[in-house]
Amino acid sequence: MEETPRSPAQLERELAFYRSEVDQLGARMLRLQEEQSRAAREARRSKIVARLVRDAYQIVHQDIDASQIGGLILTLVADTAFCDHAMFLRKDEAFPDRLIVEHAHVGETDAMVELSMPPEFLFTATGYEAEPAADIFTCLIGLPFILWAYDAESGRGLLLGKQIESNIHRPYDARDREIVEVTLTVYIDVLLRKNAEAELRFAKKAAEDASNARSRFLANLSHELRSPLNTIIGFSSFLLDRGARAPTPDQREEFTRQIQSAGRSLLSLANDILDFSSLGHARLQLRRDWVPVNQLLTGVLRALAADISARDIQVKMQVIAPELQANIDYDRFRQILANLIGNAVKFTRCGGRIDIGADLLAEGGLEILIRDNGIGIRREDLSRVLEPFVQAEQGPETLPRGAGLGLPIAKQLLEAHDGMLRIESTYGEGTTVTLDLPRGNARLTRSEGPSGIAIPPNKATPEAQRHSRAGTS
């Protein structure tokens, strides 16, 4: 059957029909396409949460310090949730109405905000009236659109921010609560785990250190303990002898002196051990005062004058301005210097030399230097000599042994002053020990004569009296 030719009007009508159908189908396709895109974008929220949880928990297995976790998670959340800035805040322990920035994705972390009752959650978006606290956070992060979640129990919060809302950064809404809360929870959880791990590691190391110290104590100090005890027992046995073997009066005097000397050695050893033990278990309370450095060093040298003289050691102390003062605990710092200079005396050959100096550094720092030309320390022993009960190898020389506590005690006491101990040594040539006190701990005052000295009179005077023979040269 032949098709009847259509009139132009009919063709026009058919064309209009097809055009309308095409447009309607096209519109339908566009709407479906848009719905699919919108659904995909919504699904991203769930994907973001899942990825955050997965990736953040991988941090647990990384060998990192707890302080690095915040930065890593912020990088993760900024990458995943496509925000322009992110920061973790925590409640300031000293000021409960204050939140301080703990970690920032970019930039510095020295910012803080005053906020007594941080909201659990808030967000800002165009056309949405946010809580008053939102202004505080938008100012802090420097961006208009923010997401915030806060965990009251841990006192920690997470703040995300973005510059603009658009297709990629769609406006924040209440459904984003999951992203920010999950991230914060994961952070707190990972942090707790890492802190627990660190505490365990610390406890394990403390136990190992204690065990090592005990082993070294037993290995190295048996001689230090037995020698004076044998002296006491042996000479006291002689003293108890009667009859033909009874000691003469001169011998009695000599034996008694030997017993007394051995007893003093034991007492000194016991004091060192107890001192070191107490330093390791409790935070040292320092009683700081401004003390003239010159007088401090002179006092220490006087106390060691007998040993210095007995070993015919030449001690040279540089001229130190009487106005130079250090902010220290007199007794404790004196103990540091006595240990260090005492070591120099002990490990310098008879007729050797010790140089002592002190310098005021920039911004009120202080450096004290003790250099000897003694036996020195082998390179392999340098890292060990600051450990307790360690005796460095002395080689063929016969020099006095010690408890191996002088340097560890000096180091701990100096660290309590926020100072640092450095040891440089060449075996066979000598050792240089440097004490550094950080800035703000030394000063030059106007010369006020002896009355300006800050040493408590009950400390300085008897010492000066007891050691009237100055050991300096």
Place this chain on the structure above:
Amino acid sequence: MNGQIRTAYARNPDLEAAVQACHLQLGMAVPDLVITFAGGKHVGQAVLSTLRSAFPAAKLVGGSAAGVISTHGFGYTGFEIGLIAFQGSDVTPDIVSTHALLDSEAAAGRALGAAVRAHSADGAVVFVMFDSVASVAPLRLHPGSQIMAGFHEGLAGRKLHVIGGGLLTDINLSDGWVIDANEICKHAATALIFPSGIRAETVIFHGCRPASSFLEITAIEGAEVLELNGEPALAVVEKMLGLTLGTTSGQQLSLVATLGQKQGDPFAPYDENNYVNRLILHANPDRGSLTLFEPDFETGARVQIMSRDNILMLESVEKGVAELQGRSAGASNLLGLYIDCAGRASVMSGAETEEAALVVECLAPEFPFMGFYSGVEIAPFAGSHSRPLDWTGVLTILQHAP
């Protein structure tokens, strides 16, 4: 040929660490030229000084990128760094540039084209980059169509293989900058002219399909389409979409639909390669108009509303890569360069699969490869000269000329 081309990629908020990682990956002691694509959260001046420290003897070009695509990873977080390093005169391109886009894109393009003509021979491969964002408030782009129109005038008949892209700091069109002549520049365009021993094969990936019958542009001012078929353009499109565009300041940029102009026979069967698409930059409810990315449509032009189709986009990649591999079989490939519209990133398009990842997966290049997310893509179109395109991916393989 002794020259070398190498690529490197890193992502790190720490710029120095990122550049250092790239430097190590390159393993090239003294490159002659380094093209950089830097995520927009890195500060331009810092990028330049860090690169200068790492490559003191190299010429530096490139600029910001909304994201970077490499075989080692890709991303658009703003902290990516992608480098292409060239060593040897037989592979290193010459550089010409203009800093006068703000005065007149067409005039600057013309000057650039004339400079390229003076430095090139017929058949040379030229890579053009310019900062896409002319002003932030109000948002105005440097129209690639005007730059390229001027550029072709300046070429005065020189036949070149021109590819290129608009540089952005991020997918939200916040800004863009160019590295040129040891400074960070705005309103600048750079053309890299490759040596005559290098040729290129290029394929364009699309992903839009007509969703309407033909509509005639009955009123247009520059990039602002005022009327379609005699009705306010915005009303026509909104009626089609069944939704309102431009309701919030944050959603000015619409990727729901594009306007497409079919080239050649309007009633020829559908072929994605025959369409020039223009994204809608923003809707203007006050004027009932639509502003497009480019001002190259004219009154009387017949356009169609195009549906951006994610499935089609991915199919186009698979088909296009296969075609390019076929064309490149047996060639000595030097570098794969991918210029990808930022709107194709899944965070923007909503595609389940990252299109850029699919490109890398399908191409599986055994030669250096680098890509970046761009504001506009420039490529030889329909066998004719190169023109700017929207919502496309332009994949080029540089090869030794036979």
